[in-house]
Structures are given as C-alpha cells and as structure tokens.
Amino acid sequence: MEVNGTLIWYYNICKREVWLMSRNIVPDQHNENIDLGKFLHENSFSRKKKEISFGSVKFDVILDTKEKLVIGETKKSSRYEEASKWQMIFYLKTLRDAGIYAEGVMLYPEEKRRDEVLLDSSSLKMLNEMVNEINLIMEKEEPPKAQKCKYCKNCGYFEYCYA
Amino acid sequence: MKKDIYIFNGGRLVRKDNTLLFESVEGKKYIPVNNIESIYIFGEVDINKSLLEFLCTNEIVLHFYNYYEYYVGSFYPRECLNSGFVTLRQSEFYIDYVKRLFIAKQFINGSAKNIIQVLRYYNSRNADLSQEIEEILQTLELLNSQETIEQLMAIEGNIREKYYKCFNKIISDKAFTYTSRSKRPPKDKINSLISFGNSILYTIVLSQIYQTNLDPRIGYLHSTNNRRFSLNLDLAEIFKPIIVDRSIFSVINKKIITSKDFNKDLGGIILKDEGRMKFVKELNDKLETTIKHPSLENKVSYKRLIRLEAYKLQKHITEGEVYEPFIARW
Numbered sequence: 001m002e003v004n005g006t007l008i009w010y011y012n013i014c015k016r017e018v019w020l021m022s023r024n025i026v027p028d029q030h031n032e033n034i035d036l037g038k039f040l041h042e043n044s045f046s047r048k049k050k051e052i053s054f055g056s057v058k059f060d061v062i063l064d065t066k067e068k069l070v071i072g073e074t075k076k077s078s079r080y081e082e083a084s085k086w087q088m089i090f091y092l093k094t095l096r097d098a099g100i101y102a103e104g105v106m107l108y109p110e111e112k113r114r115d116e117v118l119l120d121s122s123s124l125k126m127l128n129e130m131v132n133e134i135n136l137i138m139e140k141e142e143p144p145k146a147q148k149c150k151y152c153k154n155c156g157y158f159e160y161c162y163a
Numbered sequence: 164m165k166k167d168i169y170i171f172n173g174g175r176l177v178r179k180d181n182t183l184l185f186e187s188v189e190g191k192k193y194i195p196v197n198n199i200e201s202i203y204i205f206g207e208v209d210i211n212k213s214l215l216e217f218l219c220t221n222e223i224v225l226h227f228y229n230y231y232e233y234y235v236g237s238f239y240p241r242e243c244l245n246s247g248f249v250t251l252r253q254s255e256f257y258i259d260y261v262k263r264l265f266i267a268k269q270f271i272n273g274s275a276k277n278i279i280q281v282l283r284y285y286n287s288r289n290a291d292l293s294q295e296i297e298e299i300l301q302t303l304e305l306l307n308s309q310e311t312i313e314q315l316m317a318i319e320g321n322i323r324e325k326y327y328k329c330f331n332k333i334i335s336d337k338a339f340t341y342t343s344r345s346k347r348p349p350k351d352k353i354n355s356l357i358s359f360g361n362s363i364l365y366t367i368v369l370s371q372i373y374q375t376n377l378d379p380r381i382g383y384l385h386s387t388n389n390r391r392f393s394l395n396l397d398l399a400e401i402f403k404p405i406i407v408d409r410s411i412f413s414v415i416n417k418k419i420i421t422s423k424d425f426n427k428d429l430g431g432i433i434l435k436d437e438g439r440m441k442f443v444k445e446l447n448d449k450l451e452t453t454i455k456h457p458s459l460e461n462k463v464s465y466k467r468l469i470r471l472e473a474y475k476l477q478k479h480i481t482e483g484e485v486y487e488p489f490i491a492r493w
Contacts, residue, residue, distance in 0.1 A: 024246040025376055025481070030165060142482050162458050163471035
C-alpha cells in the first residue's frame with residue numbers, strides 16, 4: 001500500500017491505526033463520530049467544487065484566488081489540528097512533485113476557522129521521515145499494541161482495541 | 164445502537180422513497196431505515212428486488228423464519244467490511260488443527276463457565292444445584308486434554324445434558340418439565356423455547372459478525388464445510404446460557420408464557436405467534452440490558468458484548484492477542 005494523505009493523518013494520531021488501515025480493518029462504521037464526519041463532509045461547501053483527485057490524493061476543495069492556487073481540506077473540528085496540517089503538507093508536496101505550486105488552508109466550518117499551511121524545507125524533511133516510518137509500520141506482521149491516548153475515547157476503533 | 168425489527172404479521176415490505184414501509188391488513192407502518200441493524204421475518208411477507216437493493220445499500224441483514232419457527236435463511240448483503248488479510252488469517256487458523264482446537268476449546272470453556280454462572284445464581288436462590296455444578300466442573304476439567312474437535316463436542320454435549328436437567332429444579336411449573344433434548348420438531352414446551360431462542364440468537368450473532376471483518380462461513384468448533392454459516396454458531400455457544408436460557412426462566416417463572424402459548428403440531432410442540440412475540444420481547448429486553456464492561460469502562464449492552472466477542476476473536480487471529488471468552492460475573 002502506498003502512503004497517502006489519510007495514512008499521514010492517522011500516523012499523527014495513532015500508529016496502530018496506520019497498520020489496521022493498511023490491512024483494510026476499518027473502524028466501526030456506525031460510530032457516531034464517523035457518521036457526523038460523513039455528514040459534514042457531504043454537506044459543507046456544497047456550492048464549491050469538491051473532491052478533486054490528483055494522483056493518489058484527493059482534495060476537498062480548490063479555492064481559486066487571482067494570484068495563487070489554494071487547496072482546502074475540511075475537518076469537523078480542530079481537535080486533530082496537527083494531523084490535519086501534516087496531511088495538507090503531504091498534499092502540497094504531491095502537487096509540488098508534479099510541478100504545481102500551491103498553498104493550503106485548513107477549514108473548520110463548525111468553528112468558522114481557517115488555518116494556512118505552507119510547504120517549507122523543514123516540514124518537507126519531517127514529512128519524508130514520517131513516510132519512512134509509516135512504511136516500516138505497514139511491513140510489520142502485527143500492529144503496535146493499543147496505547148491509551150486522548151483520541152481513544154472518540155475513536156471508531158475504541159471497542160475493537162479495548163474489547 | 165441500531166435496533167432490530169421483528170415482523171410477525173403477513174404483509175408487504177417495500178422500499179418507499181428513502182425509507183421502509185410495511186403494509187398489512189392492519190395498515191401502513193413506516194420504518195426509519197437509518198436506525199435498523201437487522202430485520203427478522205416470521206410472517207408471510209412479500210418482498211421484491213428493489214427492497215433487497217435498498218437493504219444492501221443500508222447494510223441491513225434480513226433473517227427469515229418459517230411457520231414452524233425454523234430458520235429459513237438470511238439475506239446477507241454484499242460484505243461491507245472486506246479485509247483479505249483477515250480472511251486469510253481466519254482460514255489459516257482453521258486449517259492449522261492446533262490453532263483451530265484452541266479456539267474451539269475456548270468456546271466450550273466460555274459456554275460451560277456461563278452455564279455454571281447461571282446455575283450458581285439459582286443455587287443461591289431456590290434450587291439446590293451444588294451437585295450438578297460440581298459434576299459440570301469435573302467434566303470441564305477434561306477439556307484441556309482433548310485432542311479432537313469430536314471429543315470436544317462430546318464434552319459439550321455431556322455438559323449440556325446435565326445442564327438441561329437442572330431446568331426442572333429451576334422452573335417450578337410442572338407443565339414445563341424437561342425430559343431430553345429434542346429438535347425438529349421439539350417434543351415439549353421447554354425444548355420448543357430452547358430451539359426457538361437459540362435459532363434467534365444464531366441470527367443475532369450473524370448480524371454482529373456482519374459488522375466485523377470476520378467471515379461467518381469459517382467456524383472453529385462447528386465445522387465449516389457442511390453448512391453455510393458456522394462462526395455464528397460458535398460464538399452463540401458463549402451467550403446461550405446468559406441470554407436465551409435466562410430469558411426462558413424469566414418468561415416461565417413470571418408466567419409471561421404459559422401452556423396456552425403453545426400448539427401441538429406435526430408431532431411436535433411449537434409456540435403460537437403471540438407466544439413468540441412475548442418471548443422475542445423478553446430476549447430483546449435482555450439484549451438491550453447494559454452492564455459495566457471491565458476494560459471499556461463503559462456501559463455496554465449484551466448485544467454489544469456479542470460484537471466485542473467477535474472483535475476479540477478477530478484480534479486473536481490477526482494480532483496474537485489470546486482469545487479469552489466472555490464470562491458473566493453473576
């Protein structure tokens with residue numbers, strides 16, 4: 001499995017999740033947080049273009065401004081700020097590899113908040129390290145053991161991990 | 164938690180716009196589709212392909228029973244959770260006899276220990292069952308040294324026979340005397356309730372397995388090759404004593420179900436429609452009852468416990484986390 005934006009996101013939340021996802025062991029689909037996320041995704045920014053595929057990545061929205069290209073990613077809350085930021089950096093890098101220079105913006109419609117994200121040399125270096133580590137996790141026979149963290153409580157894997 | 168719908172009347176179940184509609188002589192009843200996990204059909208119900216397609220997109224499992232309470236089959240929609248990795252591991256644990264035997268033993272272990280919990284409860288109340296509990300514990304000790312699935316099955320049969328005989332001490336109503344286990348058709352009222360309850364539990368477990376990556380066709384105690392689904396039968400073993408049997412004691416001892424709820428038919432005894440409804444209600448109440456889960460630190464329903472059990476088994480085969488069956492604490 002090739003590293004994609006979703007895996008970058010999971011990596012920054014929970015390494016175990018990366019392994020599970022890579023085996024297509026998906027979280028409980030009826031978990032209320034997942035339901036809400038799907039709903040928000042389907043119902044926000046309905047007037048703009050959305051879900052633009054580019055290679056292995058998918059952007060939620062492209063916001064056209066006169067002087068530059070800005071891609072946007074919608075999230076239901078800024079609770080996963082770090083993870084979302086890295087996902088965006090991964091997108092920006094994918095675009096840059098194809099010769100497209102873009103900037104990113106994180107959109108939190110519920111909080112009426114937007115954060116700009118840029119690709120620079122230090123973030124690029126960290127991103128490459130992440131990709132390597134993700135590949136190492138996926139190659140393992142078994143997933144990393146569950147470790148309780150602040151994200152566990154609302155996670156769709158919660159019951160799976162701690163049953 | 165999504166709900167299960169039980170249909171006892173005859174009629175027509177159709178897709179109506181974006182929800183479900185049940186039409187019968189008693190009128191029209193809309194059923195909101197978002198909140199359903201499975202539908203159980205006992206009555207003579209007409210359905211069509213557009214309904215099946217709709218149920219498929221909504222990942223709802225449909226279970227059919229015939230007039231004689233027998234399980235007819237399920238509409239098990241295209242798997243929504245696919246993981247080739249899990250399927251391969253599941254097969255590996257079946258083919259490797261040592262691995263298979265371990266899982267099968269755990270199922271019997273869980274089943275017997277839950278049987279003992281049920282007996283202990285009644286032993287502390289109105290029935291003297293200490294002798295039987297002792298005997299079952301002794302039989303269970305033989306479990307670990309067994310080397311074939313057939314031997315395990317024999318031990319399980321032995322425990323169950325001793326256990327069912329205890330029903331006569333737990334149930335005071337002499338109209339519900341148990342003599343021996345009889346199926347297809349059940350020869351007495353107790354057997355009728357056991358068969359009916361177990362067959363519902365099998366489908367409830369099947370619906371829970373549908374929500375995991377496990378393939379219900381690969382079971383470990385019940386062999387895989389001579390029936391369509393078998394993993395649900397395996398997992399059901401653990402829950403029969405605490406869900407089905409406790410519901411049986413409850414409906415009889417509280418006189419919710421009496422002799423009037425049964426029909427003599429085809430050389431057997433079967434529940435009438437109204438009796439089925441009452442029993443299903445009791446089962447459902449039981450399934451929705453919540454208990455505090457030791458490791459989740461949350462309240463979970465008995466129905467959810469079945470799902471968690473499937474998760475545990477899945478982790479046993481994919482992560483080497485040793486599977487320990489759920490044992491009721493009272």
